[in-house]
Amino acid sequence: MSIEGAWLVANSLDMGHQYSFHVSEDPVDTAFDVDYDTPSEVPDLGRASIWTMIALEAPDQLRQRMAWALAQIFVVAPDDTTGRHTEMFVNFYDIFVRHAFGNFADILREVTYSPVMGDYLTYKRNRAFDSDGAYPDENYAREIMQLFTIGLWQLNPDGTRMLDSDGNQIPTYSNE
Secondary structure, eight states, rough: OOOOHHOOSSSGGGGGGGGTTSSOOOOHHHTOOOOOOSOOOOOTTTHHHHHHHHHHHHHHHHHHHHHHOOOOOOOOOOOGSSSSGHHHHHHHHHHHHHHSSSOOHHHHHHHHTTTHHHTTTTTTOOOOOTOOOOOOOOHHHHIIIIIIISSSSSSTSSOOOOTTTTBBBBOOOOOO
């Protein structure tokens, strides 16, 4: 055996590759068990394959874990980032890798200009208010406030929700 053979891992089960083993005996589950290096009809496989390879092998594990945490905050729907859109998702995910130790404003700016987020939160091809009375789609602006920044309710310094004089929770904003 050569030096290379001592640390290389085969891509097939019969050559000793453990990563390809299926995890369930359920026929429905095993229908979706595929090798990560084999093209598949499973739409999310491209994204999962790329992410898994990087997550397992990247030398900058702290950065990768921080990027994963940020991607759990700035979520996009899997249906919008699968199949032929894998490269778009990888570019979106790279925002978090680049800014893993950066500041929130830079992350928010780059996420805002991402076509993936534009598709997900419906602001792609959005129009401004016009004279016919059509209003712009404010979905992304609302999501920035609700999900990514200030949240739905005003908070006390200890994280509990502020209450008004009647004991009602105080919203952070209104639609007026």
